[in-house]
Amino acid sequence: MIKLLHLSDIHLGSGFSHGYTNPKTGLNTRFEDFVSSLRQCIDRAIVDQVDLVLFGGDAFPDATPPPLVQEAFAREFRRLGDVGIPTVMLVGNHDQYAQGQGGASLCIYRTLGVPSVIVGDRLTTHLVETVSGPVQVMTLPWLNRSTLLTRPETEGLSMTQINELLLSRLRVALEGEIRQLDPDCPTVLLAHLMADTASYGAERFLAVGKGFTVPMALLCRPCFDYVALGHVHRHQVLNDQPPIVYPGSIERVDFGEEAEEKGFVRVDVTRGHAEVEFCPLVVRAFRTLRVNVTEEDDPHTVVMQKVQSADIQDAVVRLIYQIRPDQLDALNMAELQKALAIAHTATIHPELVSQLARPRLPELGLGQGLEPLDALKTYLGHRPELADVSTDLLTAAQALIAQDDLELTFNSTESEFKEGSGQLYDETVSDRRSVCESSANQLRLI
Numbered sequence: 332m333i334k335l336l337h338l339s340d341i342h343l344g345s346g347f348s349h350g351y352t353n354p355k356t357g358l359n360t361r362f363e364d365f366v367s368s369l370r371q372c373i374d375r376a377i378v379d380q381v382d383l384v385l386f387g388g389d390a391f392p393d394a395t396p397p398p399l400v401q402e403a404f405a406r407e408f409r410r411l412g413d414v415g416i417p418t419v420m421l422v423g424n425h426d427q428y429a430q431g432q433g434g435a436s437l438c439i440y441r442t443l444g445v446p447s448v449i450v451g452d453r454l455t456t457h458l459v460e461t462v463s464g465p466v467q468v469m470t471l472p473w474l475n476r477s478t479l480l481t482r483p484e485t486e487g488l489s490m491t492q493i494n495e496l497l498l499s500r501l502r503v504a505l506e507g508e509i510r511q512l513d514p515d516c517p518t519v520l521l522a523h524l525m526a527d528t529a530s531y532g533a534e535r536f537l538a539v540g541k542g543f544t545v546p547m548a549l550l551c552r553p554c555f556d557y558v559a560l561g562h563v564h565r566h567q568v569l570n571d572q573p574p575i576v577y578p579g580s581i582e583r584v585d586f587g588e589e590a591e592e593k594g595f596v597r598v599d600v601t602r603g604h605a606e607v608e609f610c611p612l613v614v615r616a617f618r619t620l621r622v623n624v625t626e627e628d629d630p631h632t633v634v635m636q637k638v639q640s641a642d643i644q645d646a647v648v649r650l651i652y653q654i655r656p657d658q659l660d661a662l663n664m665a666e667l668q669k670a671l672a673i674a675h676t677a678t679i680h681p682e683l684v685s686q687l688a689r690p691r692l693p694e695l696g697l698g699q700g701l702e703p704l705d706a707l708k709t710y711l712g713h714r715p716e717l718a719d720v721s722t723d724l725l726t727a728a729q730a731l732i733a734q735d736d737l738e739l740t741f742n743s744t745e746s747e748f749k750e751g752s753g754q755l756y757d758e759t760v761s762d763r764r765s766v767c768e769s770s771a772n773q774l775r776l777i
């Protein structure tokens with residue numbers, strides 16, 4: 332039996348905006364949190380005397396981490412080498428430098444000839460001799476189109492066609508690799524990819540390029556006793572035997588992972604069977620507090636009650652409240668900041684909800700059927716202060732009305748922001764939504 336510890340998506344050095352500089356160490360507190368999570372994983376590997384550690388990729392936010400971050404990562408993994416535990420480090424999308432030109436942040440371990448570390452930056456099989464016997468580890472790093480395709484092959488093809496071509500190449504390459512396996516030796520596939528049945532986490536916002544999904548049928552093969560995945564930040568088990576598992580990230584990268592439990596997995600593998608145990612890590616809590624005070628007579632008390640009733644001690648907190656502009660002065664910000672001070676860090680996001688004056692126009696009375704555009708024209712005719720923008724408003728309204736489904740507009744707005752950080756995405760979309768909604772309300776009010 333081979334004892335494995337499988338962790339993934341460390342992203343060491345990210346999420347600094349949710350921390351502050353620790354005056355005792357000079358380091359960002361979120362950096363310290365991430366190091367602490369990694370340390371818990373390494374501690375467990377040493378205590379359990381595992382035979383092998385598998386790292387599923389995405390060590391840092393990008394392929395050029397600052398020396399301080401690189402060093403903290405190396406310092407933790409070195410502890411495994413010191414006690415003779417080998418590690419396979421897989422290259423994830425965040426570890427690749429300038430997609431297509433080769434090179435990855437983790438390759439330095441191979442260059443230096445660190446004896447306990449195997450770097451998985453290509454599709455190949457490593458025979459690892461452990462204390463408990465040999466194990467085959469097939470590494471499949473993050474694929475981008477230049478991994479298996481040349482430029483002339485992809486010229487003029489759509490993204491879908493390129494993905495299909497990439498998948499057919501992967502199928503052939505994987506088949507070739509499988510044929511060379513020793514069928515009697517325990518075998519693990521270690522892969523950084525998006526499986527087609529995985530449910531998405533925050534990583535889709537972190538992704539630099541749009542990847543492609545790999546069908547489960549390609550992974551769910553009897554030649555593999557365990558399939559160790561990386562990339563998706565939410566822990567999930569996609570198949571029972573062989574177990575196909577995302578351990579998830581080891582710390583919360585942003586608010587998109589607020590509700591997710593963080594951890595790693597311990598796996599006992601023999602040829603033909605594997606037992607998996609998810610091991611939760613002690614990580615910092617993230618809390619979103621939402622409250623709508625637009626209908627409240629005493630908005631300050633309501634917001635304060637929301638803050639005081641929440642478990643925000645040492646958590647990363649964001650307070651989002653919807654408020655009318657005329658209520659803003661009612662909030663005692665100093666008192667609010669004081670109540671939030673027990674949090675690790677807290678940010679305040681007021682969402683202004685404008686209450687439009689509702690002039691009663693006789694032309695728009697009940698029983699008068701009016702097309703929305705005519706209604707807008709009538710409304711603009713009564714608002715001389717909008718004369719400068721009335722043409723633009725009418726053009727915009729025409730475009731809006733032309734949309735079959737208003738929701739489509741929201742969706743396309745969201746996709747524009749998927750490349751940004753989860754937090755930015757959340758806020759921007761909700762801002763946009765409220766803008767769109769208030770435009771819709773305007774039309775309704777007319």
Ligand SMILES: [Mn+2]
Pocket residue numbers: 388389423424425523534561562563
């Ligand atoms: Mn990834």
